[in-house]
Amino acid sequence: MMWPRRGLDPGSVWAQRLRQLEQRLRYQGLAGRSTNEILQLYAAHGQQMKLQRISVVTQLHGAIKRLKQDLKSLHSFALELSKDFQHQSKTCLYQVLAAVQGIQLQNEAMQKFQIKAFDLEQSLQEVTERFEKEKQKRKALHNSLIELRGNIRVHCRIRPLLPFDDATGHSVSQDRQRNFSEKAAYAADDETVLVKCSRPGHASVNKTFQFERVYSDLESQDAVFADVAPLLTSLLDGYNVCIMAYGQTGSGKTYTMLGPQSEGNLAFSIEEESELGIIPRAAQEMFRLISEKPPGSYWVEVSVVEVYNNEIFDLLAKDSYGKVFGVKRDVVTTREGKSDVPLLTHVTVENASEFLHLVEKGLQLRVTHPTLVHAHSSRSHLVVTLTITTVVFGDNFGTLWENEQTSQRLHKESSCTFPQKVGESKSASSSRASSPVQLEATEKMKQVKTRLQLVDLAGSECVGLSGVTGAALRETSFINRSLSALADVLGAIAEQRAHIPYRNSKLTHLLQDSPILTNQSSLSWHCKAETYQQWERRGEERRGEERRGEERRGEERRGEERRGEERRGEEREERRGEERRGEERRGEERRGEERRGEERRGEERRGEERRGEERRGEERRGEERRGEERRGEERSLKAF
Numbered sequence: 001m002m003w004p005r006r007g008l009d010p011g012s013v014w015a016q017r018l019r020q021l022e023q024r025l026r027y028q029g030l031a032g033r034s035t036n037e038i039l040q041l042y043a044a045h046g047q048q049m050k051l052q053r054i055s056v057v058t059q060l061h062g063a064i065k066r067l068k069q070d071l072k073s074l075h076s077f078a079l080e081l082s083k084d085f086q087h088q089s090k091t092c093l094y095q096v097l098a099a100v101q102g103i104q105l106q107n108e109a110m111q112k113f114q115i116k117a118f119d120l121e122q123s124l125q126e127v128t129e130r131f132e133k134e135k136q137k138r139k140a141l142h143n144s145l146i147e148l149r150g151n152i153r154v155h156c157r158i159r160p161l162l163p164f165d166d167a168t169g170h171s172v173s174q175d176r177q178r179n180f181s182e183k184a185a186y187a188a189d190d191e192t193v194l195v196k197c198s199r200p201g202h203a204s205v206n207k208t209f210q211f212e213r214v215y216s217d218l219e220s221q222d223a224v225f226a227d228v229a230p231l232l233t234s235l236l237d238g239y240n241v242c243i244m245a246y247g248q249t250g251s252g253k254t255y256t257m258l259g260p261q262s263e264g265n266l267a268f269s270i271e272e273e274s275e276l277g278i279i280p281r282a283a284q285e286m287f288r289l290i291s292e293k294p295p296g297s298y299w300v301e302v303s304v305v306e307v308y309n310n311e312i313f314d315l316l317a318k319d320s321y322g323k324v325f326g327v328k329r330d331v332v333t334t335r336e337g338k339s340d341v342p343l344l345t346h347v348t349v350e351n352a353s354e355f356l357h358l359v360e361k362g363l364q365l366r367v368t369h370p371t372l373v374h375a376h377s378s379r380s381h382l383v384v385t386l387t388i389t390t391v392v393f394g395d396n397f398g399t400l401w402e403n404e405q406t407s408q409r410l411h412k413e414s415s416c417t418f419p420q421k422v423g424e425s426k427s428a429s430s431s432r433a434s435s436p437v438q439l440e441a442t443e444k445m446k447q448v449k450t451r452l453q454l455v456d457l458a459g460s461e462c463v464g465l466s467g468v469t470g471a472a473l474r475e476t477s478f479i480n481r482s483l484s485a486l487a488d489v490l491g492a493i494a495e496q497r498a499h500i501p502y503r504n505s506k507l508t509h510l511l512q513d514s515p516i517l518t519n520q521s522s523l524s525w526h527c528k529a530e531t532y533q534q535w536e537r538r539g540e541e542r543r544g545e546e547r548r549g550e551e552r553r554g555e556e557r558r559g560e561e562r563r564g565e566e567r568r569g570e571e572r573e574e575r576r577g578e579e580r581r582g583e584e585r586r587g588e589e590r591r592g593e594e595r596r597g598e599e600r601r602g603e604e605r606r607g608e609e610r611r612g613e614e615r616r617g618e619e620r621r622g623e624e625r626r627g628e629e630r631r632g633e634e635r636s637l638k639a640f
């Protein structure tokens with residue numbers, strides 16, 4: 001307690017002191033009130049701040065929630081995307097794998113095909129080679145067979161009895177079962193003709209004649225042509241062929257060569273094809289054979305001539321108006337000793353109908369005349385020649401005609417007779433120019449010509465029987481003379497005389513080079529000059545030789561085939577082993593590939609799981625961290 005200082009009024013001191021105390025109390029009250037107010041304000045401020053923070057936190061919380069949701073949806077979208085991607089990549093991978101496997105399989109199949117194609121090519125080559133050899137062998141055998149049968153074969157055909165054969169005029173042709181006694185000739189078998197010779201006042205005598213083949217009156221045109229057809233094969237193999245019909249008037253020569261003829265009805269305008277004769281059938285067969293050859297390797301020219309009254313007429317010659325008319329031609333002997341008809345018309349034909357059309361035109365000009373024996377008796381010899389030009393390339397020349405004799409003969413022909421180009425042919429006919437251009441002779445190319453001569457001779461005739469007079473009598477005399485000239489030539493050749501009288505008649509001169517009349521071809525006349533026994537022995541020897549050769553070749557061929565078979569078997573075995581090993585290797589690779597794929601997929605799956613695990617852990621930790629932060633904030637707010 002403070003005491004008033006000496007000299008001061010104690011009452012005023014105490015009053016002052018009291019005032020001071022009162023003031024202090026007032027101040028203290030004021031301060032207390034202010035502190036309260038401040039505390040209240042502080043609390044209000046804190047409350048406000050808290051409220052503000054709470055709202056911000058709530059907002060933030062909401063935003064975070066939204067963000068989380070977005071994140072979640074994003075995450076699920078990304079998951080879906082990645083799943084999708086994985087699925088797609090898997091599909092693609094499978095597709096790629098399948099494609100690779102497919103390519104591998106295709107490659108294998110391709111390899112197999114290549115091997116097969118190679119095998120096929122090889123066997124095709126072998127077959128082609130064998131076919132070529134067989135073809136050559138076929139040719140050789142065919143032509144040896146023709147030679148063995150005889151280069152010159154004489155066949156005899158007996159025609160049926162016809163109304164004009166019967167003196168009474170009754171039709172007898174329908175009665176096929178006539179007695180033998182009524183027939184003059186009879187086919188005893190297919191090689192023997194029996195002829196009944198009866199003369200008034202003499203006992204009738206039966207004579208037999210042998211031929212290579214005898215056709216009875218019942219045998220058809222088909223049967224006759226069946227024996228002719230093989231000659232056409234020989235023709236294309238390089239042999240000249242001549243088919244000649246010889247016989248008395250009315251005996252059926254024209255019928256056999258051309259088919260039935262009647263007035264106004266031309267050679268081939270008959271309805272029945274079975275009635276066609278040798279000439280149309282030969283043309284059809286020849287063009288059929290040519291069609292089997294490589295195109296352009298053969299071409300055919302035709303000439304048609306008649307020998308009438310010892311004159312040669314070109315039946316295909318045309319006048320300046322293009323009309324066909326018979327023009328006289330001459331036959332000459334060339335320096336090489338061959339017969340040739342200068343300026344003779346040769347027309348190129350490409351098929352049988354073109355050929356027949358030409359022959360028909362020629363036949364319109366052929367001279368016929370009725371006689372007592374035959375109403376449409378041919379008064380001339382008809383010679384239809386088909387010249388076949390074959391293009392042979394130098395290297396193939398030997399192989400085309402394996403038969404040495406033929407090859408030599410053809411070499412001779414190709415170099416002697418046809419040394420010039422096609423365009424330089426001696427016969428100046430317009431049709432020659434139409435020969436194929438590409439067939440111009442070159443150094444390596446040779447042209448070989450073979451000829452098919454189809455001859456319908458005029459019939460030998462007994463003037464007394466045919467009752468001809470005047471011009472017809474003159475014709476008969478020419479016909480008979482030319483036929484006896486033909487017989488002389490054949491006789492001279494058979495007897496191997498030094499001189500063959502070809503020039504005694506235009507007919508023999510014209511046919512000088514035909515296989516029947518040629519004495520240069522050793523093939524044609526051997527058989528006739530030898531005795532039958534010699535011929536048979538030689539044939540036997542040759543057949544034996546051929547048989548042995550055939551056996552030897554067969555043995556060689558079989559050995560070759562066996563070796564080839566073994567070789568092929570070994571190759572096949574090797575190939576199969578190779579394939580098996582390849583198969584195993586590929587299987588191994590495939591399995592390895594699958595294993596690796598499986599491992600890779602497992603690895604991917606595990607990686608996926610691990611990453612998912614990590615992601616979830618990461619999220620969990622983030623979640624925890626954020627919770628921790630939130631709680632910290634709340635705590636600090638509370639503390640504040």
Ligand SMILES: Nc1ncnc2c1ncn2[C@@H]1O[C@H](COP(=O)(O)OP(=O)(O)OP(=O)(O)O)[C@@H](O)[C@H]1O
Nearest residue numbers: 159249250251252253254255260374377378458459
């Ligand atoms: N095998 C046959 N079958 C049926 N009829 C035939 C036969 N052979 C010939 N003829 C017929 O006999 C007749 C005389 O035949 P073709 O005209 O062929 O005789 P040709 O020998 O040519 O006579 P020519 O020498 O006088 O010309 C013709 O009417 C013909 O149709």
